[in-house]
Amino acid sequence: MRGQDRPRLSALSLLMIVVAACAGSSLAVIGAGSQEAAPVTLVPRLTGTADPMAQNSIPPLDRPIVDDMRRMRNYPEQPPIIPHSIDGYQLTLNANRCLECHKREFTEGSGAPMISVTHFQDRDGQVLADVTPRRYFCTECHVQQTDARPLVPNNFVDADDVGRKK
Template identity: 65%
Template sequence: MRSQDRTGLTAIARAGVGGLTAGAVVLFAALAFSQEAPRLTGADPAMENVQAPPLARPVTDDRRKARNYPEQPPVIPHSIEGYQLTLNTNRCLECHRREFVEASGAPMISVTHFMDRDFQVLADVAPRRYFCLQCHVPQTDARPLVENEFTDMSATTAE
């Protein structure tokens, strides 16, 4: 009998702590969202129907862009509209695969793309590197949503 009472009290105590925790989360959320953050995009008020802005034009100058930090994946300096990138087809490989770079003039895929997660070199592109758009992105002429204050590490050490 005694253990039954103790179990009942434990269940009541857990429910009470759970209720307090849930109440604290709701209170915190209410305080956090009471000060409205400035909107970056979209209609004001938020649920108003507005026409979508036009898509930004892709940068298509085919010039390599300087990277901003070590290990940054190169950006795509051409349009990829209409490229098929599926489990069975990767249009990027038609120019960037080692066999085709001489004819296409495109840079070759990095040798790191031919290594599996155990650093074993494969004959073809590793499955985890097959979907190029996971890391590489096309550039557009879109206006930034927020001001960029990024400074390169070498620029800060030169001062």
């Protein structure tokens, strides 16, 4: 997983950051009292209600794309998407339905691609006999492909296409 070896902040550093942030915000409040406050403009919401505690209905999930075609990845190290429906799959501490097809010993019979060897390595690079606990819950990284419309416009240009003339 990305950032797993990133240095952590010490408790003292974190405390100093919090104290500095509180001091800065209190100075801003004191300074704001002498001037007229400017109106606050909020960024429009993408989903949900304006009141975070309001009860609202959950929209239904978009239809999964179930053509079982492997899609090209958009960027290096992108986890592959799930090209089939996973409705009803059990994914708990005691059971992982994904491993019934994608584990090395079952791929020949199922025709499913084997999970990456990186899923068998612990943080220190030691290869384990079974899937490492930090890679056990597949849907933390892999998502099911759906026909959902984008929430915001996407102007993504692949790195290979940048600067290329049409």
